[in-house]
Amino acid sequence: MFDNKERTNLEELGEFGLIDHLTKSIIPNEKSTIKGIGDDAAVLDFADKKTLISTDLLLEGIHFDLRYVPLKHLGYKAVQVNLSDIYAMNGIASQITFSIGLSSKFPLEAVEEIYEGALIACKKYNVDLVGGDTSASAQGLVISVTSIGYVDQSKVVYRNGAKEGDLICVSGDLGGAYVGLQLLEREKKIFLDNPNIQPDLEGKDYIVERQLKPEARRDIVELLAEKDILPNSMIDVSDGLASEILHICKQSDKGCKIYEEKIPIDPMTYDTAFEFGLDPTVCALSGGEDYELLFTIPQSDYDKVKGLLDITVIGHITEPSAGCDMISKSNKVHPLIAQGWNSLKKKEED
Amino acid sequence: MFDNKERTNLEELGEFGLIDHLTKSIIPNEKSTIKGIGDDAAVLDFADKKTLISTDLLLEGIHFDLRYVPLKHLGYKAVQVNLSDIYAMNGIASQITFSIGLSSKFPLEAVEEIYEGALIACKKYNVDLVGGDTSASAQGLVISVTSIGYVDQSKVVYRNGAKEGDLICVSGDLGGAYVGLQLLEREKKIFLDNPNIQPDLEGKDYIVERQLKPEARRDIVELLAEKDILPNSMIDVSDGLASEILHICKQSDKGCKIYEEKIPIDPMTYDTAFEFGLDPTVCALSGGEDYELLFTIPQSDYDKVKGLLDITVIGHITEPSAGCDMISKSNKVHPLIAQGWNSLKKKEED
Numbered sequence: 001m002f003d004n005k006e007r008t009n010l011e012e013l014g015e016f017g018l019i020d021h022l023t024k025s026i027i028p029n030e031k032s033t034i035k036g037i038g039d040d041a042a043v044l045d046f047a048d049k050k051t052l053i054s055t056d057l058l059l060e061g062i063h064f065d066l067r068y069v070p071l072k073h074l075g076y077k078a079v080q081v082n083l084s085d086i087y088a089m090n091g092i093a094s095q096i097t098f099s100i101g102l103s104s105k106f107p108l109e110a111v112e113e114i115y116e117g118a119l120i121a122c123k124k125y126n127v128d129l130v131g132g133d134t135s136a137s138a139q140g141l142v143i144s145v146t147s148i149g150y151v152d153q154s155k156v157v158y159r160n161g162a163k164e165g166d167l168i169c170v171s172g173d174l175g176g177a178y179v180g181l182q183l184l185e186r187e188k189k190i191f192l193d194n195p196n197i198q199p200d201l202e203g204k205d206y207i208v209e210r211q212l213k214p215e216a217r218r219d220i221v222e223l224l225a226e227k228d229i230l231p232n233s234m235i236d237v238s239d240g241l242a243s244e245i246l247h248i249c250k251q252s253d254k255g256c257k258i259y260e261e262k263i264p265i266d267p268m269t270y271d272t273a274f275e276f277g278l279d280p281t282v283c284a285l286s287g288g289e290d291y292e293l294l295f296t297i298p299q300s301d302y303d304k305v306k307g308l309l310d311i312t313v314i315g316h317i318t319e320p321s322a323g324c325d326m327i328s329k330s331n332k333v334h335p336l337i338a339q340g341w342n343s344l345k346k347k348e349e350d
Numbered sequence: 351m352f353d354n355k356e357r358t359n360l361e362e363l364g365e366f367g368l369i370d371h372l373t374k375s376i377i378p379n380e381k382s383t384i385k386g387i388g389d390d391a392a393v394l395d396f397a398d399k400k401t402l403i404s405t406d407l408l409l410e411g412i413h414f415d416l417r418y419v420p421l422k423h424l425g426y427k428a429v430q431v432n433l434s435d436i437y438a439m440n441g442i443a444s445q446i447t448f449s450i451g452l453s454s455k456f457p458l459e460a461v462e463e464i465y466e467g468a469l470i471a472c473k474k475y476n477v478d479l480v481g482g483d484t485s486a487s488a489q490g491l492v493i494s495v496t497s498i499g500y501v502d503q504s505k506v507v508y509r510n511g512a513k514e515g516d517l518i519c520v521s522g523d524l525g526g527a528y529v530g531l532q533l534l535e536r537e538k539k540i541f542l543d544n545p546n547i548q549p550d551l552e553g554k555d556y557i558v559e560r561q562l563k564p565e566a567r568r569d570i571v572e573l574l575a576e577k578d579i580l581p582n583s584m585i586d587v588s589d590g591l592a593s594e595i596l597h598i599c600k601q602s603d604k605g606c607k608i609y610e611e612k613i614p615i616d617p618m619t620y621d622t623a624f625e626f627g628l629d630p631t632v633c634a635l636s637g638g639e640d641y642e643l644l645f646t647i648p649q650s651d652y653d654k655v656k657g658l659l660d661i662t663v664i665g666h667i668t669e670p671s672a673g674c675d676m677i678s679k680s681n682k683v684h685p686l687i688a689q690g691w692n693s694l695k696k697k698e699e700d
Contacts, residue, residue, distance in 0.1 A: 016688070034400060038601070039509050040438035040586055041404035041499070050384060051401050054391035055447040055481055055496055061488030062451070088390035097405040099494060101412070131405055138411030139489035144449060146405055146496040149391070159389050236390055251388070338366070 008108035010136075019134050021108070022115050028128040030094045032150065035130075042130035044095060049150035052093075054085035060140030067191075068184045068199075071110055073212045074143070075117025081238070082147035083125055084216035084291045088236035089158075091151035093125060093218070099133040101142030114143070125218055155230065157295065162233040162252035166296035166317040169231075171220045171310055173264040174241055175280055178287025179272045180204070180211030186276075206268050214291045220310070221293075227304045231295035242285040243338040244294050246324055255322035258315030258336075260329050285326070285336070358458035360486075369484050371458070372465050378478040380444045382500065385480075392480035394445060399500035402443075404435035410490030417541075418534045418549075421460055423562045424493070425467025431588070432497035433475055434566035434641045438586035439508075440574070441501035443475060443566075449483040451492030464493070475568055505580065507645065512583040512602035516646035516667040519581075521570045521660055523614040524591055525630055528637025529622045530554070530561030536626075556618050564641045570660070571643075577654045581645035592635040593688040594644045596674055605672040608665030608686075610679050635676070635686070 010018060019037075028036040035043040044051070058078050060066060066074075079096060086093040098118050102111060122129050127147075187199035201208050216236075224231065233252055235244045241263065249256050265280050273280040284290075296317055297305065305311050315326075324336045360368060369387075378386040385393040394401070408414060408428050416424075429446060436443040448468050452461060472479050477497075537549035551558050566586075574581065583602055585594045591613065599606050615630050623630040634640075646667055647655065655661050665676075674686045 034503075035506075035508065040435040040584075041402040041441070041497075043439065043501075043506055044401040044403065045503070046396065046401060051394040051396060051498075052391040053394065053403075053445070053447060053481060053496070053498060055449055055483055055494070057449045057451050057483045057485050057492065057494055059451050059485055059487050059492060062486050085390040089393065091391070095403070097403060097496060099405055099407045101407050101409050101492070131403060133405055133407045135407050135409055136412050137409050142407065142409060142451070142492050142494075144405070144407055144492075144494035146403070146447060147391075148401075148403060151393075153384075153395070156385075156393055158385065234390075 010102065010104065010106065010108055010111070013108065015134055018108070018111070022111065026119070026129055028130065030126065030128045032094050033128045033130055036128055037131055042095065042097070044148065046150040050153050050156065052086050052089050052091045052149040052151060053146065054082060055144065055146040056082050058143040060142070065188070066141065068188050069212060071113035072117035075114040076121045076213055078143045078145050079118050079121035080214050080216045080291060082145040083127065083218070084236040084238065086147050086149035087216055087218055087221045088234050088293060089151060090155050090221055090224070090231065090234060091149040092221070093127050093147050093149040095128045095130045095148040096122065097131040097146045098129055099144040101135045101137035103137045103139060103141065106141070125216070157231045157234040159233055159235050159248050160251035162248050162254050162296045162317045163298065164254060164317055164319055165299055166232055167299055167302060167313045168245065168256060168258060168294070168296050168315040168317060169305060169311050169313050170237070170241065170264065170292055170294045171217050172290070172292040173266045173269065174237065174290050174292060175265050175273065175283035175287050176207045176210035176269040177214060177289035178283045179269050179276070179278070180207035180209070182276050182278070183208060183272065184211060204268065204272065206266060207272060211289065214289065216291055217293045223308065227308070229297055229301050229304050231297050234293060234295035237290045237292045237294050238288055240286040240288040241294065242336045246336055246338045248294070248296065249324050253320050255318040255320050256315055256324045257318055257322070257327060259327050262312060262314040264312040360452065360454065360456065360458055360461070363458065365484055368458070368461070372461065376469070376479055378480065380476065380478045382444050383478045383480055386478055387481055392445065392447070394498065396500040400503050400506065402436050402439050402441045402499040402501060403496065404432060405494065405496040406432050408493040410492070415538070416491065418538050419562060421463035422467035425464040426471045426563055428493045428495050429468050429471035429477070430564050430566045430641060432495040433477065433568070434586040434588065436497050436499035437566055437568055437571045438584050438643060439501060440505050440571055440581065440584060441499040442571070443477050443497050443499040443568070445478045445480045445498040446472065447481040447496045448479055449494040451485045451487035453487045453489060453491065456491070475566070507581050507584040509583055509585050509598050510601035512598050512604050512646045512667045513648065514604060514667055514669055515649055516582050517649055517652060517663045518595065518606060518608060518644070518646050518665040518667060519655060519661050519663050520587070520591065520614065520642055520644045521567050522640070522642040523616045523619065524587065524640050524642060525615050525623065525633035525637050526557045526560035526619040527564060527639035528633045529619050529626070529628070530557035532626050532628070533558060533622060534561060554618065554622065556616060557622060561639065564639065566641055567643045573658065577658070579647055579651050579654050581647050584643060584645035587640045587642045587644050588638055590636040590638040591644065592686045596686055596688045598644070598646065599674050603670050605668040605670050606665055606674045607668055607672070607677060609677050612662060612664040614662045
C-alpha cells in the first residue's frame with residue numbers, strides 16, 4: 001500500500017519515539033482536560049457533571065478490510081463509532097484514548113494516516129486525544145478507542161426509560177452503511193479477479209461514505225437540547241434498527257410497533273439494495289453501522305419533532321405483552337428479530 | 351488447552367449472548383458507579399474529584415505467550431497493569447472497561463477464565479467492571495483495558511514535579527518479573543524440545559508470580575496518604591527503573607543520581623539472574639513489568655519513609671546539567687539509558 005511512498009520503519013523509532021512523534025502536535029482544547037497525553041493517566045475535570053465512558057475494539061479482518069478501507073478513514077471511523085455511544089447517552093463527548101497495535105508491515109507513514117484521520121475527527125467534534133497505547137502486533141492491525149464525555153445527571157438518557165405510548169424516533173436514514181459495504185465487497189472481488197479493473201463506485205458517494213466515514217450525531221443531541229426535548233430512552237444504531245429497538249424494549253420492559261413505510265431510507269440506498277437483490281427494509285433493520293440515534297419521546301413532544309427534517313417518527317412503544325412488531329407496507333405483522341451485526345459469527349461467514 | 355474439558359463454541363452464543371453470559375453476575379459496588387454495564391456508556395459520579403483515565407493493549411504473541419500464561423492469570427494481570435497507572439497518579443482506581451477480541455479457537459470456557467481472573471482483580475482492588483467490547487478476532491487474542499479513577503485536585507502527582515534535592519524512592523523490589531519471564535521462556539523451550547519433560551519451577555514461585563500475577567501498589571498510595579507524604583513526582587515501573595527515572599527527569603527538567611547498592615532486588619531474583627548469566631542490576635534497570643511505584647519526595651520527608659519496610663530510597667534528584675547517572679557498587683558513574691521494554695522491537699528479537 002505504501003510501496004511507492006516513503007517508508008520509515010517503526011523499529012527505528014521505538015515505542016517512545018513513535019508516541020512522541022504521533023502526539024507532539026496534540027494540544028488539549030477542552031476545558032475539562034487538565035492533563036492529556038504524557039503521564040500515567042489523563043486527568044479530567046467534569047465539575048458537577050457525570051462522567052460517561054464507552055469503549056470499542058476494531059480488529060483487522062473483522063471490522064475492516066484494509067484492501068478497501070483507506071487508513072485515514074479508518075482512524076476517523078474508529079473515533080466516530082465511539083463518540084456515537086456518548087451521544088446515545090445524551091452526553092457531550094470531550095476526550096478519547098486511542099490505542100493501536102501494529103504489525104511490522106506498517107511503516108510510520110501508515111500509522112500517521114490512521115492518527116491523522118483520528119485527529120480530524122477529534123477536531124471536528126471538539127474532543128481531545130488524551131492517551132492511548134502503542135504496541136507491536138504479531139498479526140493484524142488492532143485499534144481500541146475509549147471515549148469519555150459528560151452530562152448533567154438530570155439529562156442522562158438510558159436505554160431502559162421507554163414509556164408506553166412513547167413515539168419512536170430515528171435520526172437520518174438507515175441501511176446505507178450496509179449497502180455501501182456490499183458495494184465495496186463487490187468491487188474488491190472484481191479487483192481481486194482482475195487487478196486491471198478499477199473499482200466502479202461512481203455516483204455512489206453517499207453510501208460508500210456512510211460505510212467508510214460515518215458521522216456520529218452530536219448535532220442531534222444539540223438539536224434535542226435546543227428544542228427542549230428530553231428523550232425517555234435512547235441508543236445508537238450500530239447493529240441495525242431491529243436489534244436496537246429490541247434493546248430498548250427489553251431493558252424498558254415494553255413492546256413496540258414500527259411501520260415499514262416510515263423507516264427512513266435514502267433513495268440511493270434503496271436503489272442499490274435492489275441492484276444487489278437485497279430488501280432495503282432488511283438492510284435498515286439488520287445492516288448496522290449507521291450510527292444514527294434511535295430514541296423515544298412522550299407523545300406530547302410530537303409537535304416539537306414533527307417539523308424537524310432529520311428526525312423521523314417510525315412507530316410507538318406499547319405494553320410488553322403486545323410484543324415487538326413491524327407493520328409491513330402490505331399491512332402484515334412481522335415480529336422484529338435481533339439479527340444484528342454479529343461480529344462473532346461474521347468470521348465464519350467470510 | 352481445553353481439549354479435555356467441556357467446550358462451548360462462541361458462535362452458538364453470539365455476541366449478545368456472550369456478553370450477557372459473562373456479565374450477568376457483575377454488580378457494581380463502587381458508589382461512584384451510577385450505571386455500569388448494559389447501556390451505550392457507563393455513567394460515573396466523581397463529585398468534586400478529578401477523573402483519571404488510562405488504557406493499555408495486551409496482544410497475544412507480544413505481551414503474553416499462551417503456552418505458559420494461564421488464562422485466569424492473564425485476565426488478572428491485564429487489570430493490574432492498568433490499575434497501576436491510576437495509582438501512579440496518586441489516585442484511587444474505581445472502574446475498568448474490559449474489551450476482548452477472540453479467535454474461534456477459544457471456547458466459552460477459555461473466555462470465562464480470562465474474565466474470572468479480571469473479576470478477581472476487580473474484587474480485590476474494589477474496582478467495578480463497567481463496560482467493554484467483545485469481538486471476534488481474525489488471529490490472536492486481544493485484550494484492551496481502560497482504567498478509571500479519581501483523585502483530589504490537590505493530591506494529583508504528575509511525572510513532571512520532581513524538585514532538586516528530592517529523594518528518589520521505589521516500592522517493593524525490582525527485576526523479578528523479568529527474571530521470572532526468562533525462567534518461563536527456558537521451560538517453554540525445554541517443553542517444546544521434549545514434551546515429556548515437565549516445567550521445573552520449583553522454589554521459584556516468587557519470581558514466576560511477579561511475571562504472571564503482578565499486584566498494582568494501591569497499598570503504597572494508601573500508605574503515603576496515611577503517613578501524610580505527598581510525592582512531588584510519581585510513575586509506575588512498567589518499562590524498567592532506568593526508563594521510568596528518565597521519564598521523571600526529562601519531564602521535570604532535572605537530573606538524578608541513583609546508587610546501585612540501594613536498588614532493592616529480591617534474593618531469588620538475584621540468584622536466578624546469575625543462573626541465567628544476567629546482571630541483576632540490569633534486570634532491575636531494564637527488565638520492566640514490576641509495576642512498583644517510583645516517586646520523589648522532599649528531603650524533609652525522609653523521617654517519614656525511613657522506617658517503611660516496603661519503600662527504599664535509591665538516590666536523589668539533581669540539577670539537569672548533572673545528567674542522569676547510576677553510581678555502581680565499585681563507585682563508577684554510569685549514565686542511565688532508557689532501554690525500556692520496547693515492545694515495538696520485541697517482535698523482531700523473538
